[in-house]
Every structure is written in C-alpha cells, then in structure tokens.
Amino acid sequence: MKHTKFAWLLAATAIVMLVLSGCPTGTDPVLDTNTDLASLAIDGVTLSPAFAAGTIAYTATVPYSTTSVTVSAAALTATSTVTGTGAKALVVGANTISVVVTAEDATTKTYTVTVTRTAPATIADVTSLRISDVMLSPLFDPAITTYDGTANGGVASVLVSATMASPFAVVTVNGVSATQAVTLGANPTNLSIVITAEDGVTTKTYTVAITQLPVFDAATSVNIEYLVTESINGTILADVLVGTNAENGTAFGYTDANGKVTLSTPKTDAGITSMKDGYAANTLQIADASAVTSAVLVNQHLGMITKEAAPVMANIALIAKTADLSDLAPYTGTAIDTNGPTFLVVIAGGTYGCAPTAWSGFGAKLDFGRTPTTFNGIEGVMMAEPEWDAGNGMYLTYFLFDLSDIGMPAGTQDVRIVAYDVANNRGEYRTPIIFNYNPGGVDISAGTFKAFKVDLRNFPVSRGYFGETNSSTMALNQYEGRDTSYRASIEFKFQEAATTTNVAITGFDVYRSTDNVTFVKIGSQIYGAPNSGSLSAPPNADVDGVHTYFDTDSRLVMDGSTIYYYKIVAINGSFTNESSVGQCYLSAPFSYNLSAPLNRATMSAAAPHNYSFTISNTSLWNASQSDFFCFSLKIREKSGTWKFIGQFRYNFSTAAFQIKYGNGSWFTLADFGLAPADITYADGTITIKAAVLDSANVNWALGGAMAYQNGVAYQWDITGDSDVLGGGGHPAWFEKTTSGGLSRTYGNGYNEGGDAMNGLFEFNVIN
Structure with a gap:
C-alpha cells in the first residue's frame, strides 16, 4: 500500500510542475520591444x-x-x-x-x-579647348566646331586639353584617349576631337587642321621673356596667348601663373601680339630686338563693350624739316637731325579709330628709352579724324610729333611709340634712331646731387589702368585674392654745391642694381634742352628744381627684403655727373578692416565708445620692418559734416603711439593728458579708446570733444592722412626710411567709399 501511494504522489507532482512551467510568474523576464x-x-x-x-x-x-x-x-x-x-x-x-x-x-x-x-547626362559641350603649342583660328568658341591650327616649328607632338561643361563627359582625339599625345605628320595634321556625353550616345565633334610653321632660324632669332599685365598700373595676367611672327617663322605660347612666357623672336622687324578673352589686344613691334631679353605687354580691359579686341599697329611714316610741313617725305629709317624744325608723322592703324579718349588719356605718345604713359613722353597731335583704309581693312590715324631743336646725347636712342584705339586696343612700336643734333653742352662736374630719394610704395589694389599725372604704379601678384600694384619713383635736385642754385641738365640716365655692384641702365629722361627741374608759380625754393623719374619695370618684387639700388647720371651735352647710390625695397603688402563699432550697430549716446580695426600682416609690426604706422580716425554725420578727425601714428623706435597736432608736429599721449593704454595694439588689433575722442585738442574737425547726438546716424572709417586737412587723402600705411630711400606700404581697398577693405561703417545713436 505504501508503495502505491508514493507512486501516485510522484505522478501528481509531475503534472502540477508541467502546468506551472507554462504559466508566467511575477519573477519572469520582460522581452525588449525597442525597434529603433x-x-x-x-x-x-x-x-x-x-x-x-x-x-x-x-x-x-x-x-x-x-x-x-x-x-x-x-x-x-x-x-x-x-x-x-x-x-x-x-x-x-x-x-x-x-x-x-x-x-x-x-x-x-x-x-x-x-x-x-539620376539619368545619364546628355551634355557634350566644352567650355574651353586648348592644344599644346598650337594657336587656333579663330579663337576657340564652343559654338564653332571647325578650326585651323598653327603649330610652333619643331614641335613633334601635341596634347589636347578640354574643360567639359559636364564632369561626366569624356574626350577622345582621333579615336583614342586625349591623354595620349598626337604626333604631327605632314601638313596638315587633322584632329577629330569627340566629346561623348555620359549617356554614351550624345556626341559633339570639333575638327582642327594643324599646319606646322617653319622653325625660327637660330642665327636670326633671340629668346625674349614676355611679361603681360592688365595695365601700366595693373596686375599680371596669366593664360594670355602671346605670339611672335616674322617672315622666317612664328612662335607662340600662354603666360604662366606669373604672367610670363619666353618665346623665340626675330632679331629684326619682330611683331608680338597678346590676346586674352575679355581684354583688349596688344601689339608690340620691335625693329631691332637683337639686344632685347625681356619686354612688357599690356592688355587693357576693353574700353567699350561694343568693340572687340583687335590689333593696333603704329610706325613712323613721314618726316618734315619745315614748319609748314611742305617737305613731308617718307621716313626711311635713317638718322634724324633735329636742329631746327623737325616733325615726325606716325600712322596708327586699327579696326577702330585711334584717338585720345577719356579713359586712356591719349591717342599716341612718343618717348626715348622708356614706354610712354600718361605722365611721360611727347604727345602726338591728331592731324585729322581716323579714316577708313579699305585696302588694309583698318582705320588710319595720323599723329604729328614736334621734335624741333631737341638736343640728344650722341649715339642711338630707343624710340618708343604707343597708340590706343577707342576700345583700349594698344599698339607699341620700338625702333633705334640715331639723332645727329648733339649739342656739346657745358661742364656740370661742379654740380651736386641733393635731396636724392628713392620712393617705393605698394598697394594691395589695382590703382588704375593708364597711370596718373606725376605718378605710376606697376603690376604684381595678387594679395588676398585682389590686384596689387606699386609705384617706384626717383627724385633729386642738381645744384651748386654751396648754394641752392639749380644747375641745368639736358637729361639723365637711371641705373638699377640688386647687389650694389652690377648696375643696369633702365631708362632715361631726355629733356632735349637745358632743364633746371620743376618750377612752381610763384617760385618756391623748397619744391622747385626737382627732377623725377618713374621706374615702370613690372618685375620688382614685393617681399620686404629684396633691396633695389639706384643711381643717376646727369647729362648736359657730352658732359656727365654721377650720383651716389640710393637704396630701397618694396615692403610686404597688408590690408586692414574695421571691427568695432560694428556696421549698422545701435549705440547709446551716453556710453563711451571705443573704435577698433585690424591689420592683416602683423609681421610689419616691428622696428626692423617699419619706422611708423600712420592712420587717422574719421567720424561724420551720415548726412552732414565731419565730427571727429584725429591723426595718429605708432613710433616703433619709442614703442608708443603719438598724436599729430597742428600741421606737422607729433606729441605723446601724455602731452594730451592721455594714458598709454588709451590707444593700444594687440595681436593685429588697434583700439582707440573713448578717452581719446573726449580730448578736445585731438579733434581736428571741431577742436572739441566728440559729442554724439541722439537719433543721428554716423559713419566712421580709418584712413592715413586726410584730404580735408590738406593732405593727400592716403589710406593707412607703414613706412621705413632707408639709405637714400623711403618704403611705404598702403593698406586700403577703396571699398564702398571707404579706405578699409570692408568699407565705410555706419552706426546709429539712441538714448
């Protein structure tokens, strides 16, 4: 009995356990439901x-x-x-x-x-097409599909490069990848350039028939480095097509990132043309290039949008020795005697008429040993309106140059003529001429050079296209993505040693060196008659007697370390006198920006206001690079008059800011009852504290403390000196005096009517 009961109990327990195993209890885990x-x-x-x-x-x-x-x-x-x-x-x-x-x-x-x-692109267009060592005719236009090509002599193969409108298109040349060079065969070599769109179906074909030109004869050619700028005052131009041509061959190439290209050029009767889309054309003719190693080409911005780029030619056509021009005869390139009446007639020809224009300032000018610009050279008188010459397919304009009684130094002179048409297309002609009228002159050995100064100034902007009266700026690389330029001038007086009496000279030569050992003549100023320098009316001994020369070479380097040495050789007939050496360098560029008060800020009339601006190149802020940093703070009512003008500078020798008072005297901040911390510099930021504006003697505009009016809008800017004070209206600048020279670097943008790069700032005053 006991055994039977025990078996039953075991079976019952098993059944209960089985049931319980399928039933949840309070201690079972909950399954995760998160589906994120x-x-x-x-x-x-x-x-x-x-x-x-x-x-x-x-x-x-x-x-x-x-x-x-x-x-x-x-x-x-x-x-x-x-x-x-x-x-x-x-x-x-x-x-x-x-x-x-x-x-x-x-x-x-x-x-x-x-x-x-996305669906495959069907774009098979090209935005640019270039073939190495090949000049296309016409110039490439995406809409034109058939071209003639001219290859440089001696070129064995060429490469095609194209910029696609679609990044997914591919290009082949004669059925193979464009990355493979194409060998030039017998003239012509035909190229089939096929652009295939991404869809593999849409195509566009350009055909080019390339004719290879003869190789320049090495005995009759010379390699010349060409530098292309957008103006005498402008910036270098890259990717400009430059070609040289003559009867014995042709060469061409594109300027590199530095605006330069070296081409084989005929020694005699060379013609050089430079072209760039969006710019006017430039033509340079050199009658004798045998001793030329470099030349500058100038491609202006087009002066009229309705006119296209087209070459301009200029040359001396006629000569006359009578005042009434009754004996006009063809000029044959022989020597010229300028004793007595002497007139040259220059013909300028182009697709458009060559004439004086508002933007170029002249139609044609002539000079000796340097390129004519607005501020130098003899201006030609236009004899009649441009007339169309059907035979040559261009307008011809005649300019008369009066060289009567101009005495020249003995020897050959490099005569240069520049002509512009109404669209700014430019032509330059250079030819050597022997002038037989060489007056003996007088001995000038007792004369002394005084006030000799080399003045190099640079700007991080392009200062204009043609040059300004009494100034000239040249081309450099860009700074902060903007055009840059510089002006290089040499000034001196030539006087008796013991007095201020000016000694007349008939001209002078200018020499330059980078090592103070080897000097190269860079140009001349030929007066043609005794000249005692500048003369003001009424006479002023302090400024009279100054001779000025502008170095228009575009190759100077703006790095703050390359030193340029200059010297002058004064000339009077056959007599000369050499100056000592003056030296200078082009400082590194900089710009500055307004920072506080912010543009369109709202300010309280009762609260003190500080003014801050920043400079971009802090390496200039040390005594090895700069003697002074000069600047002005200007505040005006937006619709009214000036309310504050203060002129300041930082003196690097004393490591302190100074304030200008009167018309030339500089004083310390303490002289005005101000603390050194009232104008500060830190990490490129200059701050002018409110206490400075509260000092009555600092304010040139009112002679009293700056007072803000409730509800008035004000404008402020940082400049250098100020034209309202009788100064030159320059932007802020660093300067460094060298031995016989002065280096200045201006930091301006002339943006929105202001001198700072970010323009003129405005703020409103409320209670």
Missing part, C-alpha cells in the same frame, strides 16, 4: 533629412555613375536584429531600400531610403 535604429547610413551619400531614430523615411540622390551603394545600420538595443543592410544594386530612377529592425519580442519597424539614381 541607433544609426543609418549609405556610404558616400547624404540622407535627407539627417538621420533621427524617430524618422523612418529618407531620400538620397546619386549620379548615374553610381551603380550600387552600401547600406549600414545599427540597432539601438543589443537584443534587436537588423536586416536589409549591405550592397544594393541601383537602377536609373527611384530605388527603395528597406531596413527592418526586429525587437526581442518579434515587433518590427521598417526604415526606408529612396535612392534616386
């Missing part, structure tokens, strides 16, 4: 919107070239699983990719990404 993703991404593709766990629908776009994408995702919780990731093939159009998250309790959530693969 922690991350979702497609390699190399941006999702829209940006991923968020609560957002389940996304879009993305990929180019046609993308045939598949890789999807990656991670669940927010470790108990969830993710499917739908990995590589996904794409068809053109919409592709829906589903990523499914399954929670621990089997709940699911689906994230979708619609990836649109």
Whole structure:
C-alpha cells in the first residue's frame, strides 16, 4: 500500500510542475520591444533629412555613375536584429531600400531610403579647348566646331586639353584617349576631337587642321621673356596667348601663373601680339630686338563693350624739316637731325579709330628709352579724324610729333611709340634712331646731387589702368585674392654745391642694381634742352628744381627684403655727373578692416565708445620692418559734416603711439593728458579708446570733444592722412626710411567709399 501511494504522489507532482512551467510568474523576464535604429547610413551619400531614430523615411540622390551603394545600420538595443543592410544594386530612377529592425519580442519597424539614381547626362559641350603649342583660328568658341591650327616649328607632338561643361563627359582625339599625345605628320595634321556625353550616345565633334610653321632660324632669332599685365598700373595676367611672327617663322605660347612666357623672336622687324578673352589686344613691334631679353605687354580691359579686341599697329611714316610741313617725305629709317624744325608723322592703324579718349588719356605718345604713359613722353597731335583704309581693312590715324631743336646725347636712342584705339586696343612700336643734333653742352662736374630719394610704395589694389599725372604704379601678384600694384619713383635736385642754385641738365640716365655692384641702365629722361627741374608759380625754393623719374619695370618684387639700388647720371651735352647710390625695397603688402563699432550697430549716446580695426600682416609690426604706422580716425554725420578727425601714428623706435597736432608736429599721449593704454595694439588689433575722442585738442574737425547726438546716424572709417586737412587723402600705411630711400606700404581697398577693405561703417545713436 505504501508503495502505491508514493507512486501516485510522484505522478501528481509531475503534472502540477508541467502546468506551472507554462504559466508566467511575477519573477519572469520582460522581452525588449525597442525597434529603433541607433544609426543609418549609405556610404558616400547624404540622407535627407539627417538621420533621427524617430524618422523612418529618407531620400538620397546619386549620379548615374553610381551603380550600387552600401547600406549600414545599427540597432539601438543589443537584443534587436537588423536586416536589409549591405550592397544594393541601383537602377536609373527611384530605388527603395528597406531596413527592418526586429525587437526581442518579434515587433518590427521598417526604415526606408529612396535612392534616386539620376539619368545619364546628355551634355557634350566644352567650355574651353586648348592644344599644346598650337594657336587656333579663330579663337576657340564652343559654338564653332571647325578650326585651323598653327603649330610652333619643331614641335613633334601635341596634347589636347578640354574643360567639359559636364564632369561626366569624356574626350577622345582621333579615336583614342586625349591623354595620349598626337604626333604631327605632314601638313596638315587633322584632329577629330569627340566629346561623348555620359549617356554614351550624345556626341559633339570639333575638327582642327594643324599646319606646322617653319622653325625660327637660330642665327636670326633671340629668346625674349614676355611679361603681360592688365595695365601700366595693373596686375599680371596669366593664360594670355602671346605670339611672335616674322617672315622666317612664328612662335607662340600662354603666360604662366606669373604672367610670363619666353618665346623665340626675330632679331629684326619682330611683331608680338597678346590676346586674352575679355581684354583688349596688344601689339608690340620691335625693329631691332637683337639686344632685347625681356619686354612688357599690356592688355587693357576693353574700353567699350561694343568693340572687340583687335590689333593696333603704329610706325613712323613721314618726316618734315619745315614748319609748314611742305617737305613731308617718307621716313626711311635713317638718322634724324633735329636742329631746327623737325616733325615726325606716325600712322596708327586699327579696326577702330585711334584717338585720345577719356579713359586712356591719349591717342599716341612718343618717348626715348622708356614706354610712354600718361605722365611721360611727347604727345602726338591728331592731324585729322581716323579714316577708313579699305585696302588694309583698318582705320588710319595720323599723329604729328614736334621734335624741333631737341638736343640728344650722341649715339642711338630707343624710340618708343604707343597708340590706343577707342576700345583700349594698344599698339607699341620700338625702333633705334640715331639723332645727329648733339649739342656739346657745358661742364656740370661742379654740380651736386641733393635731396636724392628713392620712393617705393605698394598697394594691395589695382590703382588704375593708364597711370596718373606725376605718378605710376606697376603690376604684381595678387594679395588676398585682389590686384596689387606699386609705384617706384626717383627724385633729386642738381645744384651748386654751396648754394641752392639749380644747375641745368639736358637729361639723365637711371641705373638699377640688386647687389650694389652690377648696375643696369633702365631708362632715361631726355629733356632735349637745358632743364633746371620743376618750377612752381610763384617760385618756391623748397619744391622747385626737382627732377623725377618713374621706374615702370613690372618685375620688382614685393617681399620686404629684396633691396633695389639706384643711381643717376646727369647729362648736359657730352658732359656727365654721377650720383651716389640710393637704396630701397618694396615692403610686404597688408590690408586692414574695421571691427568695432560694428556696421549698422545701435549705440547709446551716453556710453563711451571705443573704435577698433585690424591689420592683416602683423609681421610689419616691428622696428626692423617699419619706422611708423600712420592712420587717422574719421567720424561724420551720415548726412552732414565731419565730427571727429584725429591723426595718429605708432613710433616703433619709442614703442608708443603719438598724436599729430597742428600741421606737422607729433606729441605723446601724455602731452594730451592721455594714458598709454588709451590707444593700444594687440595681436593685429588697434583700439582707440573713448578717452581719446573726449580730448578736445585731438579733434581736428571741431577742436572739441566728440559729442554724439541722439537719433543721428554716423559713419566712421580709418584712413592715413586726410584730404580735408590738406593732405593727400592716403589710406593707412607703414613706412621705413632707408639709405637714400623711403618704403611705404598702403593698406586700403577703396571699398564702398571707404579706405578699409570692408568699407565705410555706419552706426546709429539712441538714448
């Protein structure tokens, strides 16, 4: 009996345990229901919107070239699983990719990404096309598909480079990749340049027939480095097509990033043309280039948008020795005797008429040993309106130059003539001429050079196209993405040693060196008659008697370390007198920006106001580079008059700011009852404290403290000196005095009517 009862009990217990095992209890685990993703991404593709766990629908776009994408995702919780990731093939159009998250309790959530693969582009256009060592005719235009090409002599093969309107298009040349050079064969070599769009179907074909020109005869040619600038006052131009031509050959190339290209050039009767899209044309003719190693070409901005770039030619055509021009005869290139009446007639020819214009300042000018500009040279008188010459297919303009009684130094003179047409197309003609009228002159050995100064100034902007009266700036590389320029002038007086009596000279030569050992003549000023320098009316001994020369060479370096040495050789007939050496350098460029008060700020009339601005090149802020930093703070009512003008400078020798009082005297801040901390410099920022504006004697505008009026709008700017004070109106500058020289670097932008790079700032005053 006992055994039977025990068996029954065991069976009953087993049944109860079986039932209990299928029933939840208060201590059983709860399964995770989270179906969120922690991350979702497609390699190399941006999702829209940006991923968020609560957002389940996304879009993305990929180019046609993308045939598949890789999807990656991670669940927010470790108990969830993710499917739908990995590589996904794409068809053109919409592709829906589903990523499914399954929670621990089997709940699911689906994230979708619609990836649109764009249709293949059908664009087979080209924005630019170039063939190495080949000049296209006409100049490349995407709409023109047939060209003649001229290859430099001696070139064995050429490379085609094209800029596609679509980055997905490909180019082939004669059926093979454009990366392969094409060998030139017998003239002509025909190129079939095919642009194939991304769709593989749409094409555009350009054909070029290349004719190779003869090689320059080495015995009759010379290599010349050409520098191209956008003006006498402008910036270097890269990617300019420059070509030289003569009967015995042709060469051409494109200027590099420094605006330079070296080309083989005929020694005699060389013609050089430079062209760039958007700029006027330039033509240089050199009758004798045998001793020329470098030359500057000037491609102006087009002066009239309705006129195109077209070459301008100029040469001496006629000569007369009578005042009434009754004996006009063809000029044959022989020596000229300028004793008595002497007139040259220059013909300037171009597609458009060559005439004086408002923007160029002259139609034609002539000078000796240097390129004529607005401030130097003999101006030609236009004899009649330009007339059309059907035979030559151009307008011809005649200019008369009066060289009567101009005495010249013995020897050959480099005569240069420049002509502009009404569209700023430019032609320059250079020819050697022997002048037989060489007056003996008088001995000037007792004369002394005084007030000799080399003045080099640079600007981080282009200062104009043609030069200004009594000034000239030349071309450099850009600074902060903007055009840069510089002006190089040499001034001196030539007087009796013991007095201020000026000694007349008939001209002078200018020499330059970079090592103070080897000097090269860079130009001359030929007066043609005794000249005692500048003369003011009424006479003023302090400023009279000054001789000035502008170095228009565009190759000077603006680095703050290359020193240029200059000397002068004064001339009077056959007598000469050499100066001592003056030296200078072009300081590094800088710019400055207004910082406080902010533009269009609102300020309280009762609160003190500080003014701050920043300079870009802090390396100039040390005594080795600068003697002074000069600047002015100017404040005016927007619709009224000046309310504050203060002129300041930092003196690097005393390491202190100074204030200008009167018309030339400088005083310390303490002289005005101010503390050294009232004008400060720190890490490129200059701050003028409110206390400075409260000092009555600092304010040149009112002679009293600055007083702000409620409800008034004001404008402020930082300049250098100020034209309202009788100064030159310069922007702020650093300067350094050297032995016989002065280096200045101006930091301005002339933007929005202000001198600072970020323009004239405005603020409003309220209570």
